[in-house]
Amino acid sequence: MKQNQLKLYNTLSRKKEAFEAINPPFVGMYVCGPTVYGDAHLGHARPAITFDTVYRYLRHLGFKVRYVRNITDVGHLTGDADEGEDKIAKKAKLEQLEPMEVAQQYTDTYHRDMDLLNTLKPSIEPRATGHIPEQIELVESIINEGLAYEVNGSVYFDVLKYNEKKQYGKLSGRVLEDLMSGSRDLDGQGEKRNAADFALWKNAAPEHLMKWQSPWGIGFPGWHLECTAMSSKYLGKHFDIHGGGMDLLFPHHECEIAQGNACNHVDPAKYWMHNNMITINGQKMGKSLGNFITLSELFSGSHDLLEQAYSPMTIRYFILTAHYRSTLDFSNEALKAAQKGYKKLINGLRTCEKLSYTDTNEIEQDSKQMEQINSSIEQAYRAMDDDFNTAQAIGHLFNLLKKINSLHTGQLHPSQIGQEGFQKLIDTFTYFVTEILGLKEEKIDHQEKLLSALLQVYTEAKTARNYQKVDEIRASLKEIGIVVKDMKDKIDWAYEE
RNA sequence: GGUCGCGUGGCCGAGCGGUUAGGCAGAGGUCUGCAAAACCUUGUACAGCGGUUCGAAUCCGCUCGCGACCUCCA
Incomplete structure (x- = not known):
C-alpha cells in the first residue's frame, strides 16, 4: 500500500489532512447519489466522476474500497408551490405512472449515462425504499435517546437538545442561534418545537402515493434519514469517507452527522469531501433554476445552448481538467477545447501502442531527457496525492505526451532514454490515462x-x-x-x- | 441579513511565498508532393489600493465585482 503521501481536504476541518484509513487496507466510502425523478444532467456527472476518480486512485494505492452510492427514490420534500409533496410522487401524477415506474426509468437512464462516462459501478447501490425498516428503527433509536419527539404522526429531531451535548453545525460552520432566526416558514413548521428541527418521519396525507406503516402511523421517511440508515448498514457506524456535492453540505450532511451521533454516538465519517458546482454563465446549473443541460442532450447536441454534440469522454475530460473543489463554468468554447485536449491524449494512447523499443549503440543516453520524464511522472502522482488534483496531473501527462510524440516522429530516439525509461514512459502514461483518470478511446462508428x-x-x-x-x-x-x-x-x- | 468561497494572459484552468503548469486559440520555425499531425520557439496574466517580507498571484487589511449555502438540489 502506498498510502503514505495521500492528502485530502476534509470539509470537517477545512484543511488538507493526511489520509489514514480507519482499518487498512479497507476503506469505506459513501457518496450521495441521485434523486431519480429526472434525467441526469451535467451536475450529476461531477460528483460521479470526482468520486469515481477517488475510488480509482484509492484502489491504485492498494486499498480495498467498498464504495456505496445510494439511489434516492423517495423522501425529499419539494419546496414552494408543492410543499410537503413527495418529489417522486408528484412526477408520477404528472405522467400517470406508478412512482416506482418513474424511479426505475430514471435509475436506468442514470446508469446508462454513468456507464457512458466510464465510471466504475459502486460496490453497493442501495435504494431508499428498500430500507424503510432500517429507517424506522433509526427513528425509534433517536427517540429512545431522547433526541426526537412525535407530533401528529410526524417525528422531528430535537436540534436544541442535541446541541446541548454535541455541536450542531460543525460541518457547515453554522451557529445554531443564526439558524433559528433565519429559517423559513415550511410545512410542519408549526409542529416543530424549534425552527432548526428537522423531520425524521413525516405523516402522509391520504393522497400521498408513497407511504409506509410505522409506529407513528402511515407516513414516509424524512429528508436525511436514508443516508444514515444505509451508510451505517453497509459501512458501519464510523467509516472513512463521505462524499457529495457542496450543495448538500447544509442541511443534508449536517443532519447526517447529528443523526449518526444521536443513535451511534460517533461521527459517521472521518473525512467529508465535497465537489463544487458546475456553473453556466457563472450561475449554478440546477434543476430548480431550469438552466440545466441533461447528459443525453450533451451527448447528442440537442439543446439550444449547445453548438454541437460532446462525447461522454469529452465531458469526463472537461470535468477532470478542473480541481473538484473549484467551480467549473460551462461554455461551448471550453467544451470544444476539452474535446481537442481529450483527443490529443487519446492519440497519444494509440501512439503508445505502436511504439516499440529499438536499441542502437550510436546514440547515447540523455540524462536530461530521462530526468524530465521521471520528474513528470513523479509530479503527476504527487498531484493526485495532493487532494486528487487531476487538473495538475493532466498537465504533467501532456509533458509526457510530448516525449511520446517525439519518439514517434523520431526527434527523440528510444536509446536516449534507455529501455527501462522507455517502458516506464509508455506504461505510466497509458495506465494513468486509462486506469486512474478513466479515459478511454471512443472508437468512431461510421x-x-x-x-x-x-x-x-x-x-x-x-x-x-x-x-x-x-x-x-x-x-x-x-x-x-x-x-x-x-x-x-x-x-x-x-x-x- | 447571516455563513462561506472566488476574481490568473484572447478563452478554459492549475498554482497558495522564490522554479516554464497544462490545454485551446494566435504568431514564427522544422518536417512535408499538398495538407494534417507532430516537434521547437513565442506573447500583453495574476480585480484595485495599501501593508508584511530580502522577495507575493501566493500572507494581512480595505475597496470593487461575482457566486454558493441558509428551502428540494450534484
Missing part, C-alpha cells in the same frame, strides 16, 4: 462511410484491372465478416452469411 470509401478504391482498382488489389480488399473485408458484391451496375456489400 461503418457506412468507411465501407463506401473502401469500395470506391475497390471500384477504381477494378476499373484499372488491378486484380491483385481487388482481391486484397475483398480478403481483408471478409476477415471482418463483410462480403463485397459485384452487381451488374454497381458495387455493394453485405454481411457474410
Whole structure:
C-alpha cells in the first residue's frame, strides 16, 4: 500500500489532512447519489466522476474500497408551490405512472449515462425504499435517546437538545442561534418545537402515493434519514469517507452527522469531501433554476445552448481538467477545447501502442531527457496525492505526451532514454490515462462511410484491372465478416452469411 | 441579513511565498508532393489600493465585482 503521501481536504476541518484509513487496507466510502425523478444532467456527472476518480486512485494505492452510492427514490420534500409533496410522487401524477415506474426509468437512464462516462459501478447501490425498516428503527433509536419527539404522526429531531451535548453545525460552520432566526416558514413548521428541527418521519396525507406503516402511523421517511440508515448498514457506524456535492453540505450532511451521533454516538465519517458546482454563465446549473443541460442532450447536441454534440469522454475530460473543489463554468468554447485536449491524449494512447523499443549503440543516453520524464511522472502522482488534483496531473501527462510524440516522429530516439525509461514512459502514461483518470478511446462508428470509401478504391482498382488489389480488399473485408458484391451496375456489400 | 468561497494572459484552468503548469486559440520555425499531425520557439496574466517580507498571484487589511449555502438540489 502506498498510502503514505495521500492528502485530502476534509470539509470537517477545512484543511488538507493526511489520509489514514480507519482499518487498512479497507476503506469505506459513501457518496450521495441521485434523486431519480429526472434525467441526469451535467451536475450529476461531477460528483460521479470526482468520486469515481477517488475510488480509482484509492484502489491504485492498494486499498480495498467498498464504495456505496445510494439511489434516492423517495423522501425529499419539494419546496414552494408543492410543499410537503413527495418529489417522486408528484412526477408520477404528472405522467400517470406508478412512482416506482418513474424511479426505475430514471435509475436506468442514470446508469446508462454513468456507464457512458466510464465510471466504475459502486460496490453497493442501495435504494431508499428498500430500507424503510432500517429507517424506522433509526427513528425509534433517536427517540429512545431522547433526541426526537412525535407530533401528529410526524417525528422531528430535537436540534436544541442535541446541541446541548454535541455541536450542531460543525460541518457547515453554522451557529445554531443564526439558524433559528433565519429559517423559513415550511410545512410542519408549526409542529416543530424549534425552527432548526428537522423531520425524521413525516405523516402522509391520504393522497400521498408513497407511504409506509410505522409506529407513528402511515407516513414516509424524512429528508436525511436514508443516508444514515444505509451508510451505517453497509459501512458501519464510523467509516472513512463521505462524499457529495457542496450543495448538500447544509442541511443534508449536517443532519447526517447529528443523526449518526444521536443513535451511534460517533461521527459517521472521518473525512467529508465535497465537489463544487458546475456553473453556466457563472450561475449554478440546477434543476430548480431550469438552466440545466441533461447528459443525453450533451451527448447528442440537442439543446439550444449547445453548438454541437460532446462525447461522454469529452465531458469526463472537461470535468477532470478542473480541481473538484473549484467551480467549473460551462461554455461551448471550453467544451470544444476539452474535446481537442481529450483527443490529443487519446492519440497519444494509440501512439503508445505502436511504439516499440529499438536499441542502437550510436546514440547515447540523455540524462536530461530521462530526468524530465521521471520528474513528470513523479509530479503527476504527487498531484493526485495532493487532494486528487487531476487538473495538475493532466498537465504533467501532456509533458509526457510530448516525449511520446517525439519518439514517434523520431526527434527523440528510444536509446536516449534507455529501455527501462522507455517502458516506464509508455506504461505510466497509458495506465494513468486509462486506469486512474478513466479515459478511454471512443472508437468512431461510421461503418457506412468507411465501407463506401473502401469500395470506391475497390471500384477504381477494378476499373484499372488491378486484380491483385481487388482481391486484397475483398480478403481483408471478409476477415471482418463483410462480403463485397459485384452487381451488374454497381458495387455493394453485405454481411457474410 | 447571516455563513462561506472566488476574481490568473484572447478563452478554459492549475498554482497558495522564490522554479516554464497544462490545454485551446494566435504568431514564427522544422518536417512535408499538398495538407494534417507532430516537434521547437513565442506573447500583453495574476480585480484595485495599501501593508508584511530580502522577495507575493501566493500572507494581512480595505475597496470593487461575482457566486454558493441558509428551502428540494450534484
